Amino acid sequence: MTLPTACTLIGKAVRLKGYAGSVILLEAPVVPFLCNGGDDTIDGLTMTSDNPYPVEFIQVSGDGNQILNCMIYGPDQAGDSSTWVVNRGFVTQGNATNLLVRNNVFHTLRQPAYLNPGSTGTIMDNVAYNTRGYVVDQATFVFSGNSWGLPANAVDIALLAGTTTGAPYDPLSALEASNSSASISDQR
Numbered sequence: 001m002t003l004p005t006a007c008t009l010i011g012k013a014v015r016l017k018g019y020a021g022s023v024i025l026l027e028a029p030v031v032p033f034l035c036n037g038g039d040d041t042i043d044g045l046t047m048t049s050d051n052p053y054p055v056e057f058i059q060v061s062g063d064g065n066q067i068l069n070c071m072i073y074g075p076d077q078a079g080d081s082s083t084w085v086v087n088r089g090f091v092t093q094g095n096a097t098n099l100l101v102r103n104n105v106f107h108t109l110r111q112p113a114y115l116n117p118g119s120t121g122t123i124m125d126n127v128a129y130n131t132r133g134y135v136v137d138q139a140t141f142v143f144s145g146n147s148w149g150l151p152a153n154a155v156d157i158a159l160l161a162g163t164t165t166g167a168p169y170d171p172l173s174a175l176e177a178s179n180s181s182a183s184i185s186d187q188r
Helices: 172-177
Strands: 007-009 015-017 024-026 033-035 041-043 046-049 056-060 066-068 071-073 088-092 099-102 105-107 111-115 120-124 127-129 134-136 140-144 157-159 184-186
Parallel strands (some): 015 041, 046 071, 056 088, 071 105, 099 120, 105 127, 111 134, 134 157
């Protein structure tokens, strides 16, 4: 399926379920999915793009949204990942609460996710590789059971300045251990 414009999920809870073998191909620099109604679920979708666009595939706000069983990846980009176009699997807005991200694969993106200040939730049992890692910017997320493939991420989880100390990020050794020996960049 080709999405030439953004699809907005609004109003009441929506469940978007993918069919086996189907691929959503982004062919323009738009955010294809905006989960802003609360209790929205994106489940089982495969998403990629024909070019590396500087947008996320999913933007999330509201309470109780879920991203489940998806494969989200970008096209190959030349050079070191620090020079890549900033494409992301998903981005939270500050009012995104109780987000559940489970059993997804994110790869060949600048970042699997950027978690904005004030957002909360759980990121569990996902695989991320060939990225610069999850970026936590003053957000509160429980990371559990995540793993990392090859090529390796620059870091697996980056905790930016201003992000809380203590639970759920400290002790860092527990965060690393509960996420397949995650590489943590602690910039707090």
